[in-house]
Amino acid sequence: MAISLLTTALLGGLAIFVLGLSRRTRIPKGLRLPPGPKPKPIIGNLLDLPKDHEWLMHAKWAKQYGELVYVNVLGTHMAWVNSREMAHELFERRSSNYSDRTTTTMLDDLLDLTGWLAPFQPYTIWCRRHRKTMHSSFHPKATEAYHPITYGIEVEAENDLYLMNAHKVLHAVDEAATPGNFLVDILPWMKYIPVWMPGAEFQRKAVKWRQYAADMLELPFREAKRRMGEGTPEACFVLSRLSEIGADATSCLDDEVIIKNTAASLFAGGTDTTVNTVRAFILAMVLYPDVQKKAQREIDALLGFQRLPDVGDMDALPYVMAVCKETLRWHALLPVGVAHMASEDDIINGYFIPKGTIMFGNSWTLLRDEADFGPNTDRFNPERYFIPGVRDPGNTGAFGFGRRICVGRYMAMKSVFLAIASILQVFEISKARDASDKEIPVEAEFTSGFFSFATEFKCILRPRSATAEELIIHGI
Numbered sequence: 490m491a492i493s494l495l496t497t498a499l500l501g502g503l504a505i506f507v508l509g510l511s512r513r514t515r516i517p518k519g520l521r522l523p524p525g526p527k528p529k530p531i532i533g534n535l536l537d538l539p540k541d542h543e544w545l546m547h548a549k550w551a552k553q554y555g556e557l558v559y560v561n562v563l564g565t566h567m568a569w570v571n572s573r574e575m576a577h578e579l580f581e582r583r584s585s586n587y588s589d590r591t592t593t594t595m596l597d598d599l600l601d602l603t604g605w606l607a608p609f610q611p612y613t614i615w616c617r618r619h620r621k622t623m624h625s626s627f628h629p630k631a632t633e634a635y636h637p638i639t640y641g642i643e644v645e646a647e648n649d650l651y652l653m654n655a656h657k658v659l660h661a662v663d664e665a666a667t668p669g670n671f672l673v674d675i676l677p678w679m680k681y682i683p684v685w686m687p688g689a690e691f692q693r694k695a696v697k698w699r700q701y702a703a704d705m706l707e708l709p710f711r712e713a714k715r716r717m718g719e720g721t722p723e724a725c726f727v728l729s730r731l732s733e734i735g736a737d738a739t740s741c742l743d744d745e746v747i748i749k750n751t752a753a754s755l756f757a758g759g760t761d762t763t764v765n766t767v768r769a770f771i772l773a774m775v776l777y778p779d780v781q782k783k784a785q786r787e788i789d790a791l792l793g794f795q796r797l798p799d800v801g802d803m804d805a806l807p808y809v810m811a812v813c814k815e816t817l818r819w820h821a822l823l824p825v826g827v828a829h830m831a832s833e834d835d836i837i838n839g840y841f842i843p844k845g846t847i848m849f850g851n852s853w854t855l856l857r858d859e860a861d862f863g864p865n866t867d868r869f870n871p872e873r874y875f876i877p878g879v880r881d882p883g884n885t886g887a888f889g890f891g892r893r894i895c896v897g898r899y900m901a902m903k904s905v906f907l908a909i910a911s912i913l914q915v916f917e918i919s920k921a922r923d924a925s926d927k928e929i930p931v932e933a934e935f936t937s938g939f940f941s942f943a944t945e946f947k948c949i950l951r952p953r954s955a956t957a958e959e960l961i962i963h964g965i
């Protein structure tokens with residue numbers, strides 16, 4: 490009975506939805522939509538969307554159709570921006586029109602994330618106030634003076650409650666933000682289906698995930714404030730921002746809410762991104778042992794095993810910096826970034842971009858462009874950064890684009906450098922061996938979805954010497 494109710498509801502909704510689709514987008518005379526795979530009636534390009542390894546299909550489309558590719562999925566306009574020049578034109582020069590975000594029923598109505606989680610906020614004054622607050626602690630000068638930490642709470646070596654919870658939220662976001670994962674995003678009325686209804690698994694997931702998100706937003710902030718109240722806070726983002734509004738007679742009531750939201754956004758934005766960048770680096774070192782040796786020679790010459798590297802060593806370790814850049818470039822952690830959205834109709838090179846088009850900056854493809862990064866961009870090759878004119882991946886899509894570019898990028902580069910340089914200094918990374926002492930082969934494989942990180946692989950991290958071992962024990 491209950492299932493048939495759900496089925497009837499689904500079919501009814503689908504019929505209304507299909508009727509809605511039959512209203513076609515009005516394209517102004519003399520213009521056309523950008524090129525792309527041929528759509529089918531009603532469903533459009535639904536079946537053309539890749540199910541996995543999306544970046545390969547997006548790169549193929551870029552080759553076939555050019556710098557702007559358009560698809561229509563069940564009435565939703567989507568476009569992929571495939572060249573640096575086009576990305577600059579749309580996301581930078583026309584940023585007033587391309588800084589908004591699209592949302593899904595899952596992210597917005599069911600998980601309640603888009604009001605506070607910065608990467609998903611629509612581009613309103615509320616969002617700009619959040620970006621301003623984050624920028625004040627994460628711009629290059631601020632990260633020079635101190636290394637901003639969010640809550641000033643020491644992370645537990647194992648099973649850290651806050652980190653584990655943030656990880657769960659990011660996992661939920663990964664699933665919820667991947668287009669096509671939930672039918673409720675296509676048929677929004679399904680959000681009214683009750684949680685207990687058989688078949689309403691998405692509702693049960695949403696209840697669980699909303700709780701994780703609420704815990705991530707509230708718990709560490711409450712703890713940081715408690716420490717402030719007790720007079721034992723560590724210098725951190727929350728402390729400095731709260732002290733600032735405390736001393737400012739013109740501060741508004743919702744300033745504290747913005748600090749809470751931005752702290753959680755920074756925490757969410759900074760955890761899995763940095764960890765998975767380091768994971769890709771370890772994979773690269775297993776596959777490219779010569780790069781590892783060369784980087785270690787550079788660190789040995791500067792530091793030996795005297796002390797662990799710090800950010801002051803970045804300029805003196807150009808090859809290690811090149812390894813960091815190459816890690817960002819080799820496989821973009823967010824292959825099409827976080828989608829932007831066109832706020833109004835627009836025209837570019839005779840193509841019509843309808844209001845509401847979801848705009849993907851195709852970072853993965855941009856970061857493989859041989860015109861910008863030299864030959865053999867499939868290879869992990871830090872030497873390319875010593876060729877004059879080769880670009881910095883950080884300014885070419887690895888951290889996104891325009892007014893929504895990653896707020897934590899300067900801090901991220903420092904954290905990635907510290908992790909990579911320290912690991913290289915003290916560990917030898919190599920392939921693992923099986924019972925008969927044969928090397929276990931490793932492939933460069935990456936997960937599909939919103940975040941794309943190295944899939945599980947086996948390797949060995951061995952201290953490079955007894956002194957290295959000492960440094961590891963006393964360095965952490």
Ligand code: HEM
Binds near residue numbers: 756759
């Ligand atoms: C290697 C590590 C990182 C990578 C690859 C990365 C990448 C990105 C990308 C691609 C975006 C979307 C930009 C766009 O919409 O065009 C983004 C947004 C964002 N990142 Fe990062 N990120 C990293 C580290 C961090 C860190 C360490 C923080 C915080 C300390 C952070 C905080 C944020 C925030 C708050 C946003 C949302 C900005 C907005 O929507 O206005 N990220 N990041």
